[in-house]
Amino acid sequence: MKLEDKKRVLREMVLHRRFEERCYQAYIERKIGGFLHLYPGQEACCNGVMEAARPGHDYVITGYRDHVHAIKCGADPKEVMAELYGKETGSSKGRGGSMHIFDVSKRFMGGYALVGGPFPLAAGMAKAIQLKGGDEIAICFLGDAANNQGVFHETLNMAALWKLPVLFVCENNLYGIGTAIERSTAIVHQHKRVCAYGIEAAECDGQDVEKVYAAARVAVDHVRHGKGPYFLELMTYRYRGHSMSDSRGYRSREEEEMWKQRDPIFILRDRLIAEGALTMAEFEAIEKETDAYIENEVIKFAEESPEPRVEDLEKYVFADRETQRPWLTGKAA
């Protein structure tokens, strides 16, 4: 990665971290409802892959831990926060919530709450790209536990069979909700599961954004150049529980501390400092500026935005009637 890109990515990862930590606080204050799944610890995964891909051009889909993926694709953090607040100005107009962030204008095709659900949707988007003949790729970010769903295998089979331009990114954070991977899954290293379908696969350290970037470059090039699907496994860790209702009783504090020694932001920060490209004072300034931005712009926007109108409860169930009239009434033009 170029130096200016590394510095930009560091700043972005700080935003992603602080955004999520601010969500935690807003949840405690009951400003955010429902389930909330936070991303701290895994930032290098999304950032490294999307630096190698083309945000806003490639189609991205993921599960419910989706805020950072949306922002990385270009969604406005203000609109993402407003969505968490359930406001009309939210990215899904307050109808989706934390698990259903969408920004189709940035080709962020959504967060989905059924574990494994996005697998075939991603392959379907790749099928559409194949039919239309574009150079986009579909990227599916999911956790390791999603691989225990039947559609994982169904999708891998079809993606390989039809050579679809889809990149599966497995963020292996070692836990499926509150069950450790070795207690739920016969094999810890997930990339080994895809070789049966003849799909190219690799495993990479998911804490070092530069390593992720390098691995993702290979993966993205493979998919974009018509060589079929690719499966990239990133070994990572989520610091917080699965969701906010999780007190992490299934793992030790020592284990958590061990992973925090390999924090993705600190790895990049320390490397830049060692290279003489950054000082600790500059880093602290980035943190301060980020917090000020989140407080003064992101939270302020979410707080001050209007609620959706109750009169609009049934809006968006179906397409606008006027546009569909010929098919609903049989009176085609």
Next chain:
Amino acid sequence: MANIMYWEAIQRAHDEEMARDPLVICMGEDIGVAGGTYKATKGLYEKYGPLRVIDTPISEGGFTGLGIGASFLGVRPIIEIMSVNFAWLAMDQMFNSAAKVRYMSGGQLTAPCVFRSAGGAAHQLGAQHSARMEKVFMGIAGLRVVTPSNPKQAYGLLKSAIRCDDPVFINEHELMYNMKGEVPDGEYFHPLEGSEIARSGTDVTLFGYNISVHWCLKAAEILDKQYGISAEVVDLYCLSPLDRAGIKASVSKTHRAVIAEEDEAPVGVGSEVIAIINEECFFELDAAPVRVHSAMVPQPYNHTLEKAAIPDHEDVVKAVLKLFGKA
């Protein structure tokens, strides 16, 4: 007007729409090289090739989700699920992805796909190949459900479903693919909403859909000839949303209602139609509405038991006679 079979009508709709729009594709088990279990996609593979006429693996959840994902980018997939019994495996994607994505994205994304499936009990196919599942589909917000009772509807509903931006489930019937009927020679779009009067009458309304429309028509004939009762037959080709205005109009005219369905009774079209009658025109009724429906059993294999489980036109006649105090 051409007199063609139900499967031919479906095939013609596919062919016309695929010729018009290169983004219309079809997919499902055995639909390509094998030409389709019920021939509904016959000849399309040869004409449009494997990229657009896709023989899928036997992975209903996977390929249904794949079709839905393609529809996010403007592809119009017609997804055939060989038997509605297999649709259970695809329901997560149909309900959680296709039906909800417009709402949960605040209107940004839509899944304009068509799901076609053969429902209904055929002959001695046993418990896992004889399900009627319209009751399940019609209860899902964001999903349109239609069910053609004749070739004209089979053609026109599929045409409209492909053009519509909403996901549409088309419930066909295993025993109806070889049924013949008149289909307009020119392009025809059947409305995705509403109902139609299949036979006009004054004394009682018989509500049916798909195969039970034919039981109702046969019953109406018998009631007229043998008992002097004039029955109106209303074809509820659209199960979601149900046609409140059409139901109200007919019952307000005849003041009596019988609902015939091949599905089991607890939770179903019959209970919904009766609820609508209660809400819309309760004081127009001269008698309590009656449901004719299947027994609440997993479909038996034995021929006699199977016949006992599924109603037919005679059960409709009996229900009407009971309503008039003649049985």
